[in-house]
Amino acid sequence: MGQAFLLRMPVHPWVRKYLLHHYPEPLSVSERGYASTLLRQMLQKPQKVDPGKIIHRPKLDLGSHYGIFVGSVSAQKYGVHLVNEHIQSFNASMDDLLREEMYRFVQMMAKKGHQTDASIKEFLAIYDICEDELPFENLKRWYYRERIRIEKRRFETNNPTPELILNFCA
16 A cells, blocks of 8 residues: 655645635545645646756745645555645635635625625634735725626626627528
8 A cells, every 4th residue: 555645735824724714734635625626636746857857946935834635545646746836826726715705705794784894804804814914905905806897797797799690581
């Protein structure tokens, strides 16, 4: 039987807090669950390369780490190597999930009569995300841009403009 691995993947501090809120650490790589499936797809088997052609890249430092458990079967099937591009992509995906969840939370709170600023601050408090990690103003600007984008999409869906019109003659 193969060997199991515990990886320390670099993540942004707010991504770590988001992951800890939803998944126990270490997160076990499996075929179920969004984060776990995303991690499974990121894993690579090491490639044998001529030592003279190896590019030395600095280790990625995003401010924090999150533990990933890769069992022996998964390690043998998918590998245990993570490249910087995949790690950054994972962080971006988790950041997107956090922001989308914040958007839904603020929308729900607005229906109850709460102010946007207070709702964003309450959302940050739920995850214990501080201003140094993810600035409030950044999230507020993102929220308003996202709201405009969603309203524009909703308008375009309700009032479609045809790109091609076909006339059939009898």
